[in-house]
Amino acid sequence: MPTYVYGITGADHPLHLEEVFGVGETPAPLRTVRTGDLTAVVSDAPEGLRAKRRDVQAHQRVLEVLMGDGATLPMRFGLLAPDDEQVASALDAEGDRYRARLGELDGHVEYHLKVSRDEDDLLREIVAESDQVRELRERTRDQPGAHDERVALGELISHEVGARGSAEAEDLSQRLSPAATRLSAGEPSSTHFLNVSFLVPEDGVEDFVQAVERESDQRGDAYTFTLTGPLPPYSFV
The missing domain is CATH 3.30.910 (Protein Binding, DinI Protein; Chain A)
Incomplete structure (x- = not known):
C-alpha cells in the first residue's frame, strides 16, 4: 500500500499526535519514518484518494499540530510514496536540504x-x-x-x-x-x-x-x- 506523507520535521520535534488521524473514509492512524535527525509523519494512503473536504481538513489538522510545536516542512495534499522505505531513502538523499529549509522556516x-x-x-x-x-x-x-x-x-x-x-x-x-x-x-x-x-x-x-x-x-x-x-x-x- 502506498505511503501518504504529511510533513517532515527534525527527529527531536514533539509529536503530539495521539488524538490526530490522517486521511481516508476511515481515518488512517499516523506513524513516523525516522532517519538520523529527520522524521516524516505518514500514514497508509487510501485507495482512490481525492481532494474531499474531509481529507483536506485531516491533512491540514496534522500539519497544524506539527507546526504548533516547531518548524515543519508541510507537504501538499496528496503526496504519495510507494512505501515507507522510499520515504526513508528520500530523507537520506535530501537530508542536507531538508535540514537547511527547516532552519529557515523555524518560527515563521x-x-x-x-x-x-x-x-x-x-x-x-x-x-x-x-x-x-x-x-x-x-x-x-x-x-x-x-x-x-x-x-x-x-x-x-x-x-x-x-x-x-x-x-x-x-x-x-x-x-x-x-x-x-x-x-x-x-x-x-x-x-x-x-x-x-x-x-x-x-x-x-x-x-x-x-x-x-x-x-x-x-x-x-x-x-x-x-x-x-x-x-x-x-x-x-
Missing part, C-alpha cells in the same frame, strides 16, 4: 496576498494619462468603421493594463518585503494584478498585517486586498 508562517483594482478606475486613469489612448478613442468615436483603430486601441489599453499592474505589483511587494523574511511571487491573473506569498516571522505577524492594512488604506476603495493566513509555509518548501 506564510501569508498569501492577492490585490485587484476596479477596472473602471484603472481605465479612467489610463485615458487621463495617455494622449495616444485619447486620440484613438476620438478616432473610433468619430469613425464607427475604423476597424484598425479599434484594434490598435484595444491592444494599447491591454498593454497599459498589464504594464501598470506589473508596476504596482512590484511597488507593493517592495513596500511589504521589509516586514517579511522572504516572498514568493505567483502569476497574476485576469482579476488580480498581485499574487504573492510572504514568509513572516511569528513574532512579526502583527507588524506585517498592519503594513498590509496601511497599503490598502492608502490606495482606497478602488483596490481590494485579500490577505489569507497564517498558513503552513507551502510556498517556501
